[in-house]
Amino acid sequence: MDQNIEKLLKEFxxxxxxxxxxxxxxxxRFPLREYSNNSFLLLNELGNLKRYLTLRNxxxxxxxxxxxxxxxxxxxxxxxxxxxxxxNKKFHNNNRAWEExxxxxxxxxxxxxxxxxxxxxxxxxxxxxxxxxxxxxxxxSRYDRKENNFTFLSFDSLYFASFLTQRLNAISFSxxxxxxxxxxxxxxxxxxxxxxxxxxxxxxNPFAVQLSKINSVLNNYKNCIFQQSSMFNELSGLFDLIVAxxxxxxxxxxxxxxxxxxxxxxxxxxxxxxxxKQLSIFLRKNGKAFILTRTPxxxxxxxxxxxxxxxxxxxFGWIFHYISxxxxxxxSFEIKIGIKGxxxxxxxxxxxxxxxxxxxxxxxxxxxxx
Numbered sequence: 001m002d003q004n005i006e007k008l009l010k011e012f013x014x015x016x017x018x019x020x021x022x023x024x025x026x027x028x029r030f031p032l033r034e035y036s037n038n039s040f041l042l043l044n045e046l047g048n049l050k051r052y053l054t055l056r057n058x059x060x061x062x063x064x065x066x067x068x069x070x071x072x073x074x075x076x077x078x079x080x081x082x083x084x085x086x087x088n089k090k091f092h093n094n095n096r097a098w099e100e101x102x103x104x105x106x107x108x109x110x111x112x113x114x115x116x117x118x119x120x121x122x123x124x125x126x127x128x129x130x131x132x133x134x135x136x137x138x139x140x141s142r143y144d145r146k147e148n149n150f151t152f153l154s155f156d157s158l159y160f161a162s163f164l165t166q167r168l169n170a171i172s173f174s175x176x177x178x179x180x181x182x183x184x185x186x187x188x189x190x191x192x193x194x195x196x197x198x199x200x201x202x203x204x205n206p207f208a209v210q211l212s213k214i215n216s217v218l219n220n221y222k223n224c225i226f227q228q229s230s231m232f233n234e235l236s237g238l239f240d241l242i243v244a245x246x247x248x249x250x251x252x253x254x255x256x257x258x259x260x261x262x263x264x265x266x267x268x269x270x271x272x273x274x275x276x277k278q279l280s281i282f283l284r285k286n287g288k289a290f291i292l293t294r295t296p297x298x299x300x301x302x303x304x305x306x307x308x309x310x311x312x313x314x315x316f317g318w319i320f321h322y323i324s325x326x327x328x329x330x331x332s333f334e335i336k337i338g339i340k341g342x343x344x345x346x347x348x349x350x351x352x353x354x355x356x357x358x359x360x361x362x363x364x365x366x367x368x369x370x
Contacts, residue, residue, distance in 0.1 A: 005213055011113045012218055016130070016137050018106060019081065025132045027082040029055055030070055031063035033155075035327060040366070047367030059086075059131065060155035062327060062369050077101055085130045088142045090123040098124075133158060133187070136219050139211055140185045145260060149207040151185055152260055155370040156344070159323075160245050160292040161191045163346060168195045173288065175240035181231060181275060182246045186212030189224045192241060202229035205260075231271070232278050239282055242289040246271035250296065252333040267296045267339075269304060276311045279349060289349040294326060296339045304345070305357065317352035321345055322359045324368045344370060 031048050035041055041064055051058045052069055063069070070079055080101050083089040091098055098107060110116035110126070117127050131138045131153060140153045167173075175196040180189040183201030185208060193199055201224060203209050212226040229235060249261040250268030264270020272293040279289050295304035305320060312318070326342035360368075 005210060007113070008214060009217055011109060011115060012139060012214065014106065014109065015115070016218060018103075019085065019130065019137065022081065023078065024081055024085070024130070024137070025135065026055070026078055027086055028057045028059045028132050028134075030073075030082065031058045031061040031066040033060065033062045034066050035062050035064065040325075040327065041369075043363060043366035044369055047363075057134070057158065059133075060158060060370075062155075085126055088125055088129060088144075090119050090125045092122055129153075133161070136190075138185055138187060138215050139218070141207070141211075150260060151205060151208045151211055153185055153187070156292060157184065157187055157245060159368060159370065160243075160290075160346065161187050163292075163321075163323075164188060164191045164243060164290060167290070167348070168192065173241070175287075177237070177239050178241040179235070179239040179243070179282070181242065181244035182271070183212055183226065184208050184245070186215050186221075186224065186226060188243045188245060189226070190216070190219065190221050192243060193221050193224055196241060197223065199224045200235070201226040202231075202235065204228065204230045231274060232282060235282065237282075238284040238287070240284050240287045242275075242279065242283055242287070244272075244275050244290070245292045246275060248272060248294040250334065252331065263293070267303060268294060272304070273311055276308070276347070276349070279316070280313055283349075283351075285351060287350070289347070291347045291349070292344075293347070294342050294344050296334075297341045297343060298338050299340065302343065308347075312349070314353075315351050317350055317354040318356075319348040320355075320357040321348060322357060322365075324360070324365045324370065327369050344368075 029052050041062065044062060045064050048058055048061050048063050073079060084098065107116065115127055116124055119125050127142065129140050129142050131140055141147060141149055141151045144150060173195055175192070178192050178196040178199045180192065180199060180201040183189055183203045186201050189199045189201035189212065201212050206228050209226045209228050216224045227234065246263065247261045248263040248268045251259060251262050263272065272291060275291060283289055295302055308318065322343055322345055324344045326344055330339060330341070
């Protein structure tokens, strides 16, 4: 393993041990992202409150007022840990709050290993983000898309992780060889790990691959390997299970190819369609593929559902899991070309003549939002 990764592993082990002993997992109950009040989000807010009260996962949830949940929480220590290691808030060097909550020897280690950095002459910040997911802690980049080493991890990543666990359990699926495309920090690889003898995770971002390797060691996933690759380019052989959470946002113009969330033409579905088109080459006869993506809705219906038969041969079937409606407001260029909105979907693809749309309940579609 790379020497830089080995050095980071030692420091992260010490830090994660400190966070685990201080119940850092409990920050999962707080919603994160704020959206203005509208009827579309009322059911979602009820879901947030239920998860908050029952200590369940809210960590990237949308809320009308996320600050409400932290304001009623009595433990200032846990809120500090959330501010420092998850929200990456900056702390003034005259503010000794971190010395009150974090042992001095740990602070010194973080500074020496450049995990704690100066923002400017008076402010410091933690240089990664630590995300709890149930009983695991995952390392990702700070949420700053201007950074060269940015890696995306948000609500859709964790939703897909939970979906895969539940679905693969429900169908008693077992894989000899699994593939995670656009793996990011590795979370989908880790979720399919218990169902697989071996898992390969690939991403075009070398920093994401590095973090995937770190997360696999820290969380003891021994059957996962990671490598840099653009989609299927560096791969060969067949896979029993292929999962993918590709970029899917539709940006106007041709100068947005380097934006991490840009899905490419058409309408943000470029990467999704490239994956679908190559399944006949890489998916084993009895295999399954799962792709989380977003599809635009025009006046004549769901765009992806309409063109899907053009990208799959007749021997492929699918379950089109319509899981939620996107809450992002439409831009003027989207309205101009006739887009009415977007659906968040998970495509389950396999060799069969069975093709169905599974529309989830209104409650689910209004409480599983991204």
